[in-house]
Amino acid sequence: MKTAKQGVYFWQGSEACAEAAILAGCRFFAGYPITPASEIAEHLAKRLPQVDGIAIQMEDEIASIGAVIGASWTGAKAMTATSGPGFSLMQESIGYAFMTETPLVIVDVQRAGPSTGQATKCGQGDVMQSRWGTHGDYSAIVLSPNSVQEMFDLTVKAFNLAEEYRTPVILLSDEVTAHMREQVAVPSIEQIEIVNRKRPKPSDKAFFGLTEVPPMPAVGEGFNVAVTGSTHDEYGIRSTADPLVHKRLVERLNNKIQNHAEEIAHVESYNTENCKIGIVAYGCTSRAIYEAVEYAETKGIKTGYVRLKTIWPFPEKPIKKLAESAEKILVPEMNLRQIFHEVKKVAEGTAKIIPINKIGGGELITPEELLDIIIKEAE
Amino acid sequence: MNETFSVKKYLRNLKLPFCPGCGAFTVMNAFLKAVHELGYEDLSSFVFCSGIGCSAWIPSPYFIADSIHTLHGRSIPVATGVKLMRPSLNVVVFGGDGDIVGIGLSHFIHAARRNLDILVIMVNNMVYGMTGGQVAPTTPFKAKTTTTPYGNFEQPLDAANLAVVAGANYVARWTTAHQNELKEAIKKALCLNGFRFIEAISQCPTAFGRRVGFKDAGEMVKWFKEKAIPIEQAKKLGEEDLTQKIILGEFIQRKRQTLTETVYSAIKEASNVEEN
Numbered sequence: 001m002k003t004a005k006q007g008v009y010f011w012q013g014s015e016a017c018a019e020a021a022i023l024a025g026c027r028f029f030a031g032y033p034i035t036p037a038s039e040i041a042e043h044l045a046k047r048l049p050q051v052d053g054i055a056i057q058m059e060d061e062i063a064s065i066g067a068v069i070g071a072s073w074t075g076a077k078a079m080t081a082t083s084g085p086g087f088s089l090m091q092e093s094i095g096y097a098f099m100t101e102t103p104l105v106i107v108d109v110q111r112a113g114p115s116t117g118q119a120t121k122c123g124q125g126d127v128m129q130s131r132w133g134t135h136g137d138y139s140a141i142v143l144s145p146n147s148v149q150e151m152f153d154l155t156v157k158a159f160n161l162a163e164e165y166r167t168p169v170i171l172l173s174d175e176v177t178a179h180m181r182e183q184v185a186v187p188s189i190e191q192i193e194i195v196n197r198k199r200p201k202p203s204d205k206a207f208f209g210l211t212e213v214p215p216m217p218a219v220g221e222g223f224n225v226a227v228t229g230s231t232h233d234e235y236g237i238r239s240t241a242d243p244l245v246h247k248r249l250v251e252r253l254n255n256k257i258q259n260h261a262e263e264i265a266h267v268e269s270y271n272t273e274n275c276k277i278g279i280v281a282y283g284c285t286s287r288a289i290y291e292a293v294e295y296a297e298t299k300g301i302k303t304g305y306v307r308l309k310t311i312w313p314f315p316e317k318p319i320k321k322l323a324e325s326a327e328k329i330l331v332p333e334m335n336l337r338q339i340f341h342e343v344k345k346v347a348e349g350t351a352k353i354i355p356i357n358k359i360g361g362g363e364l365i366t367p368e369e370l371l372d373i374i375i376k377e378a379e
Numbered sequence: 380m381n382e383t384f385s386v387k388k389y390l391r392n393l394k395l396p397f398c399p400g401c402g403a404f405t406v407m408n409a410f411l412k413a414v415h416e417l418g419y420e421d422l423s424s425f426v427f428c429s430g431i432g433c434s435a436w437i438p439s440p441y442f443i444a445d446s447i448h449t450l451h452g453r454s455i456p457v458a459t460g461v462k463l464m465r466p467s468l469n470v471v472v473f474g475g476d477g478d479i480v481g482i483g484l485s486h487f488i489h490a491a492r493r494n495l496d497i498l499v500i501m502v503n504n505m506v507y508g509m510t511g512g513q514v515a516p517t518t519p520f521k522a523k524t525t526t527t528p529y530g531n532f533e534q535p536l537d538a539a540n541l542a543v544v545a546g547a548n549y550v551a552r553w554t555t556a557h558q559n560e561l562k563e564a565i566k567k568a569l570c571l572n573g574f575r576f577i578e579a580i581s582q583c584p585t586a587f588g589r590r591v592g593f594k595d596a597g598e599m600v601k602w603f604k605e606k607a608i609p610i611e612q613a614k615k616l617g618e619e620d621l622t623q624k625i626i627l628g629e630f631i632q633r634k635r636q637t638l639t640e641t642v643y644s645a646i647k648e649a650s651n652v653e654e655n
């Protein structure tokens with residue numbers, strides 16, 4: 001077997017992520033064991049060598065993302081996978097990848113933190129860290145799968161976005177989505193949209209500017225590319241005092257994402273124009289909304305939702321739209337209010353924003369719990 | 380040898396950032412001279428990785444070459460990704476003592492253990508130069524630095540011996556007072572495989588030399604010469620006789636299987652398993 005063939009598989013979320021990475025063209029993985037993300041490393045350790053790729057276990061998460069950065073500069077698509085504690089260790093390097101415009105994918109399989117917390121239990125506490133974890137002015141692209149199928153689809157998407165925008169992309173998964181088993185439909189390789197980074201022409205010299213997303217050479221190709229996390233000009237030459245160079249670089253890095261926020265921000269919406277109660281949910285928590293909404297409707301409560309597939313850049317538009325119709329918006333999360341504040345920023349004054357939070361023991365918010373709140377709030 | 384050698388052919392037309400008298404100039408020259416004498420007309424078969432620190436600036440962006448100037452301490456992990464995916468390239472890491480065996484120590488040990496095919500050149504100026512002269516893991520016992528105003532109460536690390544124990548294929552230590560030996564060691568290391576480590580004891584007149592009582596860079600280099608003792612001779616002496624010495628020479632040369640060899644044979648095996 002080379003890459004996964006077209007067909008329907010019964011896969012674990014981690015396996016779907018790993019197979020999708022291979023189909024998307026990933027040929028390098030470096031990681032460090034951590035629950036609940038280790039299955040991705042284990043699967044890729046077995047599979048990558050079969051497709052002439054390399055998987056290596058490094059001495060820690062800092063080394064892991066470092067090796068991924070190095071691999072990306074050889075022209076390879078590369079990724080790592082971790083959970084909260086390791087994700088924290090990677091933050092400095094995420095900023096480096098952003099600053100140097102190094103495409104790569106980081107899977108964060110969230111567990112219950114802070115610190116070691118409940119290592120085997122599900123949580124959604126890394127939402128803000130995925131946005132603001134590194135220092136300095138930064139813009140993040142973060143995707144949030146809620147099924148095994150989406151572990152597959154959004155992994156491919158994560159690689160595509162990383163290549164298109166030359167930036168690190170985070171797949172913000174969670175213990176439940178990465179560990180559960182579901183059916184996954186794998187399209188034929190011809191049907192999968194695959195984006196590759198823009199490559200330079202032989203005469204190109206500006207690999208860090210002049211265009212919104214500059215072409216990216218690989219080392220060893222004769223381009224004499226100078227890569228640095230220090231502020232640099234369009235040609236990669238360090239410029240650590242000139243205010244204009246810094247402004248030009250950092251604004252472009254942020255704008256290349258923010259100016260395309262609407263294209264990047266994907267959601268699944270239902271009945272957003274004609275509902276009394278709205279829900280904004282993402283990841284494992286959003287699995288409860290389908291049943292809850294269905295039951296609420298049988299009770300005559302007009303309910304709609306926006307389910308975030310992209311968390312960052314934050315999908316403001318669909319939430320604004322939901323708020324125009326819904327009187328109240330429920331925001332269920334397995335943390336102590338993170339996306340809640342974002343929804344509030346966008347929709348407060350138009351709708352009442354109600355947080356629903358549950359942490360500990362990896363217990364999901366159930367459809368029944370959600371339904372009870374919908375009924376109560378609809379009264 | 381070409382007598383008209385000038386490092387200029389390998390360098391971008393930029394002003395170098397080092398203070399007058401800095402040992403980084405010497406190490407840079409030794410490397411480029413080594414490359415020249417080995418017959419490399421340009422640096423196109425090299426990739427340079429470095430971290431943060433004055434010494435980490437040696438290749439980046441000054442060398443006309445591919446260079447990745449990474450984070451403080453993280454040059455070796457990045458070099459790992461580069462070398463594994465492009466085994467045909469010559470991957471060379473430059474870094475200071477703080478970069479390589481302070482914050483980056485664990486990567487250094489593991490890369491030596493893996494016998495990753497890279498050459499690491501560590502400029503050991505015994506101090507954190509860039510940040511203004513704080514104590515480093517390599518600072519001599521009792522030396523005064525900005526963060527050890529009453530003298531360093533720790534013992535310095537012997538990076539060369541550590542590399543030997545960890546598994547490096549080649550380890551040598553020279554000083555900026557031994558330019559020719561340093562250059563020859565670099566030449567030799569560039570022709571070998573596996574993890575190769577060269578420690579260049581160097582002077583930071585600005586942030587270290589002055590504070591520990593050296594008038595200028597020249598005095599420090601003289602001090603290196605006086606303290607130097609060849610490894611062959613050192614082996615015959617006891618620990619006490621060596622406390623104030625700088626042991627120089629080749630610490631090891633061996634032929635352990637390298638990481639790229641073992642990784643690529645594993646890939647081959649994996650594809651065979653599939654075919655059967």
Ligand SMILES: Cc1ncc(C[n+]2csc(CCOP(=O)(O)OP(=O)(O)O)c2C)c(N)n1
Nearest residue numbers: 431432433434451475476477478507508509
């Ligand atoms: C994570 C992190 N911590 C601290 C620093 C600050 N810093 C920059 S260079 C340096 C030490 C440099 O010492 P060394 O590696 O020995 O290089 P030298 O300047 O002496 O050549 C430090 C601590 C940093 N850049 N990043």
Ligand code: SF4
Nearest residue numbers: 397398401433508583
């Ligand atoms: S501070 Fe020290 S190490 Fe840095 S350039 Fe000056 S002399 Fe060299």
Ligand SMILES: [Mg+2]
Nearest residue numbers: 475476506508
């Ligand atoms: Mg130093």
